[in-house]
Amino acid sequence: MSEMKYHNNFLREVEERVEEGHMVKMCMQCGVCSGSCPFGPHWAHPPQELFMMIRAGKREEVLSSDSMWMCTSCYQCIVRCPRKLPITHIMHGLAYLAKREGKVPKGQPTAQFGQMFWDNLTKTGRVNELKLSLSLYFKDGFGQGIKNAMAMQSVGLGLMKAGRLNPLEILGGHSIKDKSGFQAMLKKAREIEDTRRKLA
Amino acid sequence: MAEQKVAAYICQGCGLGDRLDTADLAKIAQKEGKVAFAKEHEFLCNADGVQLIKNDIAEGVTHVVIGACSRRAKTEAFSFPGVHVSRANLREGVIWVRPDSDEHRETTQEMAADYIRMSCAEAKRVNIPAGNPNHGGNKRILVVGGGMSGMTSALEASRAGYQVVLVEKSGELGGWANKLYKRIPFNEPFNGPQDTGVAEMAAAVQADGNITVYTNAVVSKTGGAPGRFAVEINHNGTPVAEEVGAIVQATGFTTYDTAKLPELGGGKSPNVVDQAGLEALMKAANGGAIKRPSDGGEVKNVVFVQCAGQRDDTGTHLPYCSGFCCATSVKQAMYFKDANPDVDTTVLYTDLRMPGNNEDFYRSAQNKGVTFSKGKVKSVEANGNQCKVAFHDLILNDENAAIADADLVVLATGQVPNAGTDIDAWTQAETESNNGQNAEAAQRAQELKVVSVLNLTYRQGPDVPQLKHGFADSHFICFPYETRRTGIYMAGPVRRPMDIAQATEDATGAAMKAIQAVENAAVGRAAHPRSGDLSFPSVRKEGCTQCKRCTVECPFGAIDEDEQRYPLFNEERCRRCGTCMGACPVRVISFENYSIDTVGSQIKSVDMPDEFDEKPRILILACENDAYPALDMAGMNRIEYNPFVRVVPVRCLGSVNLIFITDALNSGYDGVMLMGCKHGDDYQCHFVKGSEIANYRLSKVDDTLKSLNLETERVATYEVAITDIERVPKLINEYAAKIEEIGMNPFKGF
Amino acid sequence: MTEVVATNQTILVVGGGISGMTAALEAAECGKDVVLVEKNPVLGGRVSQLYRYFPKMCHPVCGLEINQRRIKMNPRIRVLTMAEVTEISGQKGDYTASVKISPRYVNENCTGCGDCAQAAETEIPDAYNYNLGKVKAAFLPSKMAHPQRYVVDPSVVGTPEGEKIKAACKYNAVDLEMKEETLQLKAGAIVWATGWKPYDAAKIQPYGYDRFSNVITNVEFERLADPHGPTGGKLLRPSDGKEAKNVAFIQCAGSRDENHLRHCSRFCCTASLKQTQYVREKFGDEASSTVYYIDIRAIDRFEDFYAKVRADQSVKLVKSKVAKIVQDPKSGDVVLHGVDTEGYHRYANSHDLVVLAVGMEPSVKGAGVPAEVAADASGFLIPGDVNGGIFGAGCATNALDVNRAVQSATASALRAIQVINKVASVEG
Structure with missing residues (x-):
C-alpha cells in the first residue's frame, strides 16, 4: 500500500525551486498538454500527471522520472493550455531540480548530453562543436564511438567543406577573451540562483 | 348583456376563393349555422376586411365566425375586445392539406362546410365572459420564511409598492445566512469570500414600512384563493389573522444529517464537520485561526470531501447534486488559506461544479494554494486527534490513496428542502385511511401533515405538491415559476438546491409572480397559461351527484367542498383547463366560453353522410397547444391528410368528457382520435395532469365500446408533440385506413 | 412610418428570445405597457432553434407556442422585429432609445400564403438552420414564425426577381420601397435581454472547425436532429451525408479556457448529455456517443439526467480535453487524439462526427448595450440595479x-x- 500524504510540501518546494513552479497549482487536470505532446507516447508521466503527482507529494517519483527530460520545447502544450501554464518551462525547471538533487535516472541521454554541452561550453566560453560531437559519439566507449563517427562521416565532411566545422578545433579550439571573468560570472549566477531557489 | 348576434365572414384570400365555393359556405353559415348574416370577402385580414367586421360589431354583432386561416394566424387582426371569435380553419386545416384537383374538390368543400358548421355551432353557444364579480382584491403578499430568499422577496415586492407580511419561524431574520461567516462572491473579481450582507438586509426589512414582520411565527392555516387568502399566523402562540393576495414560500432547506454518514466519519469525531459546522467554527474563531475541535490543537491540514451523501446511486443518500457545495468548499478552504497559507487544504471531488463565472473563483482558490484532487472518498476514520481519509485517486489511478493526518475533515453535504407535506404521499395515506377506517394510514397521513408549511385548507392537501426529491420545483423548463397552487410561488432552495446568488435572483422572480397573481386576481383574470381569460368555471349544483371527481382531478387544487359536500369552486385558483368539465359524469360544470355544449355542438353539427356514401367521418379532439399547432404546421408544409377528419381543438385532453366520444359515435362518426401531450414522469401537459387523466379515463372506454358492440379501435389516443408535423398526418392516414378496414359505424343514420 | 406609443411608464425590452419574451410577458400580464424589440425577423431566439430540452427531452417550441399566444393575446405588448437599439440616452425613469428598423420588404398585409417564396428563385443561407441549408430569398424564417410574415432578402431588392416576387403577391404585401427607419422611443426602464452567441469554433485551432467538414458545433447538431432542420431530422454528417452513428462530443470547446472564454458556460455539459440521447433516439443500439469532458457539471436535478445517460450503454464518458482532431480525407472519419486523464490512457479514437460543445458569449462585449453599463470581463452585464434603469436579463x-x-x-x-x-x- 502506498501511503501518500497529499501534503503540499513538495508543491511548495516546486514553487520555490522550480522555474515557473508557482503555476503548477493552477492545473485543472484537463490533460490537453498530455495529449498534445508529440513525444507523449514515450513518457512515463505526461505533464498533467506530473503536476498531480507534485500535488500528491510524490517527490521521489517525480524527481527520478525521466519524463521532463523528454520535452523538446515544441510549445504545443503552452499554446493549448486553457489555464496558460508555462508547461515547457516547468518541465525544464523540474529537470534542473532533479539534476541538482542528483535524481536523474542513470544514463538518461538528454541529461547526459546536457552535461556534456555545459562542460564543453563553460571550459572556454565557446561551444567547441567538434569536441562536443566527439564526446557525444564516444560516450558509450571507443568501439561505439568509431561506429557513430563513421555513421555521421558524410555530415561532418559536408560541414567541413562548407567551412562550418574546423578540424583544428580538436587542438583546443577558440575561446573567449576573458575566460576567468566568464567563470566568475557563472559562479555568481549560480550563487544567485542557489540563494533564490534555495538550491545550495 | 347585449343580445347575441352571430355573423359569419368567409375569406376568399390565400386561394380559398379558388379552391372553395365560398358562396356555398356563406349559405351554409346562414341556413344551417343560423347566423344573422354571412359575408364573403376577398381578403378579410386586410384593413378593409377587418374594418368591415368592426363596422358590423358597432352595429351589434357580438359573435364572429371567421372562415379563413387558422386561429393561430392573424390572431391580432381578428381580435375584437368583448366579442367572441370562432375561427373555421379553412386554410391550414382544409385547402393546404388537400390536393388541388377536380376529383378532390367535393371532399375538400365538404371539409370546409363542416368547419363552418362547427364554428357557427360553437359561436352560438359561447357566452362572452363577463368576469367573476366575486374575485378578491387583496394585493398584499405573504412571504413565508425570513432567510435571504424570503427577505429578498419582501424587499423587492415592497420596492414595487406592495405591502408584505413576512413570517419567520425562528426568533430572527436571516436564516442560514446568519450562520455563515462569509458567502461566495457574486461579482468580479471572485477572489475571496464576501460579507453575507444579511444583517444589512434584515435591518432594511425591519425598517421597511411596507413590510410587517412576524418572527417566532408559523402559518397555522391558509384558506381562500389568490386575491383573498385568509391566513392564520401562530405568532409566539398567539393567533393572528392576515388577509393576503398571494404567497411566496421561501422556507429554505435543512442540511443533510452527517450522522447518516458514519463511513465518512459523520458523528465519529468532533474533527469531522459538515460545511455548516465549519461556518460555526469560523464564526466562533471570529477571524482568528480555527482550532481542532477535539483538543484545540493547531489545524495544519484540512480535507474537504465533496458530494458527501449526495449524488448517491445506491439509494441510501441524496441522489441529486446540491450545486452550491463545490463553491462553498472553495470558499471555506480560502478561510484557511487567507489566514495562514501554510495550512494544507485539499478538496477531494469527482466533478468540480462551479458554473458560470465561478470558474474564476475556482482559479482564485488554486492561486491561493488550495489543492484539488479528483478522487472518490472511501472512508474517513478518526485516529486520535486526526483523521485518515482514504480515497481512490482517479487521476493517479491509486485505489489506496490516503491522507493520513487530517486535522479537520469537512463533509460537503447537500440541501434537504423544507417544502412541507409530501402531497402525493399524504393523498395516498388519506385514500388508504378511508375516512379514518384504516388507523395506520390515518396515522401516516397525520404525520405527513404535521410538517406542513402552509397548512392549506385545500381539499387536495396542506401544501404545494412537490416535484422530485422533496423540492417543490416547477416541472416546466420554460416556466420555472409554475406551481400547482395558483398564487403560491416557491423561492430559493425550497424549489431547487442553490446558493445565495441564485436564491436572491429566484426570490425576485417569485415576488414578480406574486405581484402578477394579485393583479390578475383583482380583475378576475386567469394566470398562465391561459393568461387573461376572464371566464371561470360554474357548476349547476342541482345536477351534481357529489361524486367528487372534479375535486380530486383538478390539477391545481382549485375545488374544495362546501358544508353540503358539493364542489366549491375557488375561481381565482382556476387555470381554465377544463379538467373538471372533462371529469364530470353528469356534465354540470362549464365555462362561459368553453363547455360541454360548445364542444359537443361542434361535434354534432358535422354533416354526416350515410353509410352508403363511403365517406367515413373521423373526429379528432386535439390539444390546442401542441397537437393543433402540429396539424397547422403540417398544413403550412402542405402535407396532405385524409379529408374525412374533422378537428376540434380542446384546451387540454383533460377537458374531454366521455360524452364527446359517445355522442360522436352515436351520431355516426366512424372513429375518434384523441391527441394530447406526453404524460408520465416527463409529462408535457401544460395543465400538469390533463393528458394523464384523459389517458386514464379513456382506458375505460374500451368496455363501453364493447358493450355497444363497437370495435375498440374506434377510439384511439395518441401522444402528440408540437414537432410531430410529419407524424400527425401519417397517424391520421393510418387511422383512416384502419377505419376503412373495419368498416362504417353501424350507428350511422340512427 | 412605424407608429409606437411609448412613455416613461413604458418598459422597453430588448431581445425577443425566451428571456426577452418572458420579461415582456410578465410585465405586460401585470398591466404594464411593453415595447419588445427583436433584431431578427421573428421572436423566439436560440431556444426556437433547439430540437429538445434537457432534462425532460421535451420540445422548446411547445413553450414558444404558449408564449407566442400570450403575446398575440396581449394588447399591452408591442413587438418590433428587425429592430435594434442603437442609442440610449437619459436616465432611470426617463430614457430615450433610438431604434433602427431594417426593411422587411413585406408589410402587414402578408397572409403567410407563401406565393412570394414560390416566385423567388435565388437561394440564400438559412439563418434559422445556422446556414446549414438554404431558403428562398422570400421566406418565412420558420414554421413557428411570429410574426407570421414573410421576409424578402435585400439581395433581390432592385432586381427583376424582386419585381417578380412583388408581382406574385396578390395582397400588396411586398413593398420593395421600404426604407430603414429610426424611431425614438421613450421608456422608464429597459430590460436588456440580447442573449448569447455560440463561441466562434474556428478560433479553436486544433479542432479544425474551419478545416474539417465533420467537425460541427452543438447548436448545429440541434438543427441536424430537428425534423425541421436541413436533414429532416436525420443525423447525416456534412462530408458525405453518411449517417453519424458514432459521435464524439467535446466539452469546453472555448469555455473554461483563458485563450477563449474564461467562464464556464454551464449549459454545455447537460446539453451534450442530451445530444447523446439524440444519437440513441435515431440509431438505437447501433448508436455510440463519447463525451470528452473535464468535469461533468450536471448540477441539482440534472444529476438524475446524468445518471440516466451514464446508464445508457451507448454512451461513454472520457475525462479528457481532446488535444487535436484530424479528419481522414478519404473516409471522412474524424480521429481524436488525447489522453484519458483517469489513469493516463492515450487514445486516437475514430468517430463519424465530432460535435464541439461551444460555449456562450454574451452577444457583444458589455452585452452590446449602447450606453455606459457595468459588465464583467466576459462581457456579461452585472445583474441587479447597478445600471440605473437598465436591467440585464437572461444570458446577457x-x-x-x-x-x-x-x-x-x-x-x-x-x-x-x-x-x-x-x-x-x-x-x-
Missing part, C-alpha cells in the same frame, strides 16, 4: 440554462416595474 447577464434565464428575466421584469411604478406615482 450570465451563462445560464433556459430555466435560469427565465428566472432571471422574471426578476428583471420586477426591477423594471419598480421603476415604472415610481414614475407612475410621481406622474400620477
Whole structure:
C-alpha cells in the first residue's frame, strides 16, 4: 500500500525551486498538454500527471522520472493550455531540480548530453562543436564511438567543406577573451540562483 | 348583456376563393349555422376586411365566425375586445392539406362546410365572459420564511409598492445566512469570500414600512384563493389573522444529517464537520485561526470531501447534486488559506461544479494554494486527534490513496428542502385511511401533515405538491415559476438546491409572480397559461351527484367542498383547463366560453353522410397547444391528410368528457382520435395532469365500446408533440385506413 | 412610418428570445405597457432553434407556442422585429432609445400564403438552420414564425426577381420601397435581454472547425436532429451525408479556457448529455456517443439526467480535453487524439462526427448595450440595479440554462416595474 500524504510540501518546494513552479497549482487536470505532446507516447508521466503527482507529494517519483527530460520545447502544450501554464518551462525547471538533487535516472541521454554541452561550453566560453560531437559519439566507449563517427562521416565532411566545422578545433579550439571573468560570472549566477531557489 | 348576434365572414384570400365555393359556405353559415348574416370577402385580414367586421360589431354583432386561416394566424387582426371569435380553419386545416384537383374538390368543400358548421355551432353557444364579480382584491403578499430568499422577496415586492407580511419561524431574520461567516462572491473579481450582507438586509426589512414582520411565527392555516387568502399566523402562540393576495414560500432547506454518514466519519469525531459546522467554527474563531475541535490543537491540514451523501446511486443518500457545495468548499478552504497559507487544504471531488463565472473563483482558490484532487472518498476514520481519509485517486489511478493526518475533515453535504407535506404521499395515506377506517394510514397521513408549511385548507392537501426529491420545483423548463397552487410561488432552495446568488435572483422572480397573481386576481383574470381569460368555471349544483371527481382531478387544487359536500369552486385558483368539465359524469360544470355544449355542438353539427356514401367521418379532439399547432404546421408544409377528419381543438385532453366520444359515435362518426401531450414522469401537459387523466379515463372506454358492440379501435389516443408535423398526418392516414378496414359505424343514420 | 406609443411608464425590452419574451410577458400580464424589440425577423431566439430540452427531452417550441399566444393575446405588448437599439440616452425613469428598423420588404398585409417564396428563385443561407441549408430569398424564417410574415432578402431588392416576387403577391404585401427607419422611443426602464452567441469554433485551432467538414458545433447538431432542420431530422454528417452513428462530443470547446472564454458556460455539459440521447433516439443500439469532458457539471436535478445517460450503454464518458482532431480525407472519419486523464490512457479514437460543445458569449462585449453599463470581463452585464434603469436579463447577464434565464428575466421584469411604478406615482 502506498501511503501518500497529499501534503503540499513538495508543491511548495516546486514553487520555490522550480522555474515557473508557482503555476503548477493552477492545473485543472484537463490533460490537453498530455495529449498534445508529440513525444507523449514515450513518457512515463505526461505533464498533467506530473503536476498531480507534485500535488500528491510524490517527490521521489517525480524527481527520478525521466519524463521532463523528454520535452523538446515544441510549445504545443503552452499554446493549448486553457489555464496558460508555462508547461515547457516547468518541465525544464523540474529537470534542473532533479539534476541538482542528483535524481536523474542513470544514463538518461538528454541529461547526459546536457552535461556534456555545459562542460564543453563553460571550459572556454565557446561551444567547441567538434569536441562536443566527439564526446557525444564516444560516450558509450571507443568501439561505439568509431561506429557513430563513421555513421555521421558524410555530415561532418559536408560541414567541413562548407567551412562550418574546423578540424583544428580538436587542438583546443577558440575561446573567449576573458575566460576567468566568464567563470566568475557563472559562479555568481549560480550563487544567485542557489540563494533564490534555495538550491545550495 | 347585449343580445347575441352571430355573423359569419368567409375569406376568399390565400386561394380559398379558388379552391372553395365560398358562396356555398356563406349559405351554409346562414341556413344551417343560423347566423344573422354571412359575408364573403376577398381578403378579410386586410384593413378593409377587418374594418368591415368592426363596422358590423358597432352595429351589434357580438359573435364572429371567421372562415379563413387558422386561429393561430392573424390572431391580432381578428381580435375584437368583448366579442367572441370562432375561427373555421379553412386554410391550414382544409385547402393546404388537400390536393388541388377536380376529383378532390367535393371532399375538400365538404371539409370546409363542416368547419363552418362547427364554428357557427360553437359561436352560438359561447357566452362572452363577463368576469367573476366575486374575485378578491387583496394585493398584499405573504412571504413565508425570513432567510435571504424570503427577505429578498419582501424587499423587492415592497420596492414595487406592495405591502408584505413576512413570517419567520425562528426568533430572527436571516436564516442560514446568519450562520455563515462569509458567502461566495457574486461579482468580479471572485477572489475571496464576501460579507453575507444579511444583517444589512434584515435591518432594511425591519425598517421597511411596507413590510410587517412576524418572527417566532408559523402559518397555522391558509384558506381562500389568490386575491383573498385568509391566513392564520401562530405568532409566539398567539393567533393572528392576515388577509393576503398571494404567497411566496421561501422556507429554505435543512442540511443533510452527517450522522447518516458514519463511513465518512459523520458523528465519529468532533474533527469531522459538515460545511455548516465549519461556518460555526469560523464564526466562533471570529477571524482568528480555527482550532481542532477535539483538543484545540493547531489545524495544519484540512480535507474537504465533496458530494458527501449526495449524488448517491445506491439509494441510501441524496441522489441529486446540491450545486452550491463545490463553491462553498472553495470558499471555506480560502478561510484557511487567507489566514495562514501554510495550512494544507485539499478538496477531494469527482466533478468540480462551479458554473458560470465561478470558474474564476475556482482559479482564485488554486492561486491561493488550495489543492484539488479528483478522487472518490472511501472512508474517513478518526485516529486520535486526526483523521485518515482514504480515497481512490482517479487521476493517479491509486485505489489506496490516503491522507493520513487530517486535522479537520469537512463533509460537503447537500440541501434537504423544507417544502412541507409530501402531497402525493399524504393523498395516498388519506385514500388508504378511508375516512379514518384504516388507523395506520390515518396515522401516516397525520404525520405527513404535521410538517406542513402552509397548512392549506385545500381539499387536495396542506401544501404545494412537490416535484422530485422533496423540492417543490416547477416541472416546466420554460416556466420555472409554475406551481400547482395558483398564487403560491416557491423561492430559493425550497424549489431547487442553490446558493445565495441564485436564491436572491429566484426570490425576485417569485415576488414578480406574486405581484402578477394579485393583479390578475383583482380583475378576475386567469394566470398562465391561459393568461387573461376572464371566464371561470360554474357548476349547476342541482345536477351534481357529489361524486367528487372534479375535486380530486383538478390539477391545481382549485375545488374544495362546501358544508353540503358539493364542489366549491375557488375561481381565482382556476387555470381554465377544463379538467373538471372533462371529469364530470353528469356534465354540470362549464365555462362561459368553453363547455360541454360548445364542444359537443361542434361535434354534432358535422354533416354526416350515410353509410352508403363511403365517406367515413373521423373526429379528432386535439390539444390546442401542441397537437393543433402540429396539424397547422403540417398544413403550412402542405402535407396532405385524409379529408374525412374533422378537428376540434380542446384546451387540454383533460377537458374531454366521455360524452364527446359517445355522442360522436352515436351520431355516426366512424372513429375518434384523441391527441394530447406526453404524460408520465416527463409529462408535457401544460395543465400538469390533463393528458394523464384523459389517458386514464379513456382506458375505460374500451368496455363501453364493447358493450355497444363497437370495435375498440374506434377510439384511439395518441401522444402528440408540437414537432410531430410529419407524424400527425401519417397517424391520421393510418387511422383512416384502419377505419376503412373495419368498416362504417353501424350507428350511422340512427 | 412605424407608429409606437411609448412613455416613461413604458418598459422597453430588448431581445425577443425566451428571456426577452418572458420579461415582456410578465410585465405586460401585470398591466404594464411593453415595447419588445427583436433584431431578427421573428421572436423566439436560440431556444426556437433547439430540437429538445434537457432534462425532460421535451420540445422548446411547445413553450414558444404558449408564449407566442400570450403575446398575440396581449394588447399591452408591442413587438418590433428587425429592430435594434442603437442609442440610449437619459436616465432611470426617463430614457430615450433610438431604434433602427431594417426593411422587411413585406408589410402587414402578408397572409403567410407563401406565393412570394414560390416566385423567388435565388437561394440564400438559412439563418434559422445556422446556414446549414438554404431558403428562398422570400421566406418565412420558420414554421413557428411570429410574426407570421414573410421576409424578402435585400439581395433581390432592385432586381427583376424582386419585381417578380412583388408581382406574385396578390395582397400588396411586398413593398420593395421600404426604407430603414429610426424611431425614438421613450421608456422608464429597459430590460436588456440580447442573449448569447455560440463561441466562434474556428478560433479553436486544433479542432479544425474551419478545416474539417465533420467537425460541427452543438447548436448545429440541434438543427441536424430537428425534423425541421436541413436533414429532416436525420443525423447525416456534412462530408458525405453518411449517417453519424458514432459521435464524439467535446466539452469546453472555448469555455473554461483563458485563450477563449474564461467562464464556464454551464449549459454545455447537460446539453451534450442530451445530444447523446439524440444519437440513441435515431440509431438505437447501433448508436455510440463519447463525451470528452473535464468535469461533468450536471448540477441539482440534472444529476438524475446524468445518471440516466451514464446508464445508457451507448454512451461513454472520457475525462479528457481532446488535444487535436484530424479528419481522414478519404473516409471522412474524424480521429481524436488525447489522453484519458483517469489513469493516463492515450487514445486516437475514430468517430463519424465530432460535435464541439461551444460555449456562450454574451452577444457583444458589455452585452452590446449602447450606453455606459457595468459588465464583467466576459462581457456579461452585472445583474441587479447597478445600471440605473437598465436591467440585464437572461444570458446577457450570465451563462445560464433556459430555466435560469427565465428566472432571471422574471426578476428583471420586477426591477423594471419598480421603476415604472415610481414614475407612475410621481406622474400620477
